[in-house]
Amino acid sequence: MTTLDITLCHTAANGHHDVFGGLATHLVQAPGRVNLIGEHTDYNDGFVLPCAINHGTVVACSPRTDLLVRVIAMDYLAAPDEFRLDGTPKHVTVAEWPNYVRGVLWLLWSEGYPIRGANLVITGDVPQGAGLSSSASLELALLQAFKTMYGLTDLDPTRMAQLAQRAENEFVGCKCGIMDQLISARGQAGHAVQIDCRSLETRPVPMPADTAVLIAHSRVRRGLVDSAYNERREQCEQAAAHFGVKALRDVTPEQLARDGAGLPPLVLRRARHVVTENQRVLDASAALQAGDLRTLGQLMAQSHDSMRDDFEITVPAIDELVAILQEVIGDEGGARMTGGGFGGCVVALLPQARVAAAQQALVKRYRSPEGEPALVYLCKASDGAGLLG
Incomplete structure (x- = not known):
């Protein structure tokens, strides 16, 4: 205990x-x-x-x-x-x-x-x-x-x-x-x-022993029931119906590029996030298994960009947190928004040796829209x- x-x-x-x-x-x-x-x-x-x-x-x-x-x-x-x-x-x-x-x-x-x-x-x-x-x-x-x-x-x-x-x-x-x-x-x-x-x-999937899980809370509160979460889900269902499949899990990147033109542009962007994100998960699992934090960090960056640009669920404070952390981490890990979106937290995977520098950067450079510092949690997979x- x-x-x-x-x-x-x-x-x-x-x-x-x-x-x-x-x-x-x-x-x-x-x-x-x-x-x-x-x-x-x-x-x-x-x-x-x-x-x-x-x-x-x-x-x-x-x-x-x-x-x-x-x-x-x-x-x-x-x-x-x-x-x-x-x-x-x-x-x-x-x-x-x-x-x-x-x-x-x-x-x-x-x-x-x-x-x-x-x-x-x-x-x-x-x-x-x-x-x-x-x-x-x-x-x-x-x-x-x-x-x-x-x-x-x-x-x-x-x-x-x-x-x-x-x-x-x-x-x-x-x-x-x-x-x-x-x-x-x-x-x-x-x-x-x-x-x-x-x-x-x-x-x-085993976590490398010297890897830290750092969570930084933006202090921007979010609530799934009252947010656009359900709207995003409906848009995904609309895209799946267009392709004649049960869920976007069944759509390949090639199908999306070939047959996505008939979708409204907004719905197409939502579908593109999900289809590419599924592949990123599989690639990230393999990278984590191999202890390849460089590749994992690249995949986390791509994920964040997709959430920001295609799924449109990040907010400026979250984007700022990711940028600060990624600058400290460099190519030894990564950072991305985590959770349903519209506020909340960023997760970073980084070597233990870089944790202190990451914490110091957040204290020095980040404030929420209300002027509050980030809340930082160092977590263990449990x-x-x-x-x-």
Whole structure:
């Protein structure tokens, strides 16, 4: 257990005792993630290369004999949310976090899993609105809690990810792909994980031992449900329909060049990003496996340019962060926007020896539109959802 886990565990366990008057029976966790390359390819049945990170969500839980769920989020000054599993699920409008809880547990109940109510205390340290998947971390931690409390041995990590994705699509209202949930469920320490978002096949890719994962938060907040995320997905679906395929995963660069002329120019650019990004993921996996950070950095730069110019999901502050980091890193790694876009974070892969210089450059040269410095996180590729105690 890391120092981070210990801190979160104490917060969650103490909160359970204070709110519910008894000890939690279990402590579970699920990590956030950073995507190294492969943006907006997941819902196009394509490839992604994320890693789970050592920032996540911890849940202290205890089972109940009735069907009532009582849950409190320690990171918000709010009263516990309460609802029955067998009731009609209702959205909460005063806060966003209860809807993720209600959506996941409603789906688990409606799928016929033998569960009952629970007392839940949630805490975490995934930055909100940063593109590091705090929502998937919460969803997987909740599913891990109920799997542990009620012995749901047939609820394997991939099935957990599928349920979490459905809850976000059908209840929360964000048409996210499967990547965030699947890496939170199947992360592996010391490895990135190449995911085929059609077959859900995962392949761990070892990270070179002397390579740092640096995440720089632009302090520009983003929100997928309220952003143009769903619009981008609709444009991709329009492009796939034009080519007569299920998803853009099935379109080759040659097909795009030959038959893309009939698309509106904007939709063509969206499709070009996805088609080229899928190939970049496969090439990046091979480069990372070989420890070839030079090639990996070139692919990350191409990815960022494509997100900026074809998919149009970066913002000036993000572009500035990438430029600052790439200048320090040179040809020994790379930097790119990560996450859904419109703010959030940049991820950089670089030698440990260049970390201090990168941090100093960010402190000296970057300020958000509101004049704030970047928030910098040095992360480790970590394990997926599981039991802590």
